[in-house]
Amino acid sequence: MVDYVTIFEKLYDNYGPQGWWPANSRFEISVGAILTQNTMWRNVVVSIKNLENAGLMEPYRMYIASSEKLANLIRPSGFPKLKAGRLKNFLSFFSEFSFDFEILDRFDTKTLSELLLKVNGIGEETANSMLLYIFERPVFISDAYSKRLFLRIGIKENFEITNVMKDSKTLGEFHALIVQHSKVYCRSKPICQNCPLLGICEYGEKYV
Numbered sequence: 001m002v003d004y005v006t007i008f009e010k011l012y013d014n015y016g017p018q019g020w021w022p023a024n025s026r027f028e029i030s031v032g033a034i035l036t037q038n039t040m041w042r043n044v045v046v047s048i049k050n051l052e053n054a055g056l057m058e059p060y061r062m063y064i065a066s067s068e069k070l071a072n073l074i075r076p077s078g079f080p081k082l083k084a085g086r087l088k089n090f091l092s093f094f095s096e097f098s099f100d101f102e103i104l105d106r107f108d109t110k111t112l113s114e115l116l117l118k119v120n121g122i123g124e125e126t127a128n129s130m131l132l133y134i135f136e137r138p139v140f141i142s143d144a145y146s147k148r149l150f151l152r153i154g155i156k157e158n159f160e161i162t163n164v165m166k167d168s169k170t171l172g173e174f175h176a177l178i179v180q181h182s183k184v185y186c187r188s189k190p191i192c193q194n195c196p197l198l199g200i201c202e203y204g205e206k207y208v
Contacts, residue, residue: 002153002200004161008170011177014196018176021133026101027059030094033129034086034121035077046076059099063091086121093119101134109137132175136168141175145182152186154202 023029028048035044048057050073056062062070067088071080074087093115097103104112109131116127124142131137140146140161165171185195192204 002155004155004164004174006200007149007153007197008165008174008177010196010200011181012173015177015180018173018180020172020176021129025057026134028057029134030090030130031057031062031087033126033133034090035074035083037083037086037126039078043076043078047074050074050076059091059094062087063095063099082121089120090122105135109135109139112137113139132168132172138162138166138168138171140165140171143175145186146175146178148188149178149182149186152190152201152203153197 021029021032023032031051032044032048035047051057051062054069054073056065056070056073067081067084070087071084074080074083077083104115107115112135113127113131116122116130117124122130128139128141131139132141161174162171165174181197185191185197190203192198192201192207195201195204195207198204198207
């Protein structure tokens with residue numbers, strides 16, 4: 001049976017290190033994690049640049065900015081009013097901890113996850129992105145890309161990746177590699193020819 005380590009190694013050998021999460025600060029990662037919901041990352045990059053140019057890529061400044069202004073700046077990411085509201089919800093939560101990630105760092109992973117999930121607009125995928133890339137907790141981001149990839153490869157049992165990959169940096173790299181692979185080969189309509197996982201993928205066996 002194909003294992004997660006083999007998949008990781010094949011992807012890493014093919015694509016190399018991805019350098020995720022691309023951000024200048026922990027706060028920028030949190031903003032990006034919210035804005036990237038239901039949109040392409042390139043759109044998020046434009047929104048983040050707008051926020052930076054407006055001087056709002058700082059927790060308190062964004063917290064006191066109007067929702068209307070925020071929505072206008074993040075419009076490239078789609079659903080501007082909705083996402084502005086979600087950013088405001090996160091900032092309201094963050095204000096309870098003095099906008100200090102080091103205070104949140106003190107919580108164990110389970111408690112921190114529960115706190116994040118209580119914020120309206122932060123679901124499991126976004127919370128896990130924050131846990132992994134901001135707080136360096138060993139969690140795996142189970143998103144549409146990873147579910148599609150593992151299903152096609154033929155991994156049917158529900159085996160926790162964190163049982164075999166316990167390092168947050170490795171898990172973060174794995175997620176980034178899966179995203180990259182899903183953009184190049186394992187699309188909704190896959191391009192199986194020349195795929196680096198072709199030899200271990202049930203879906204792609206007919207191309208071998």
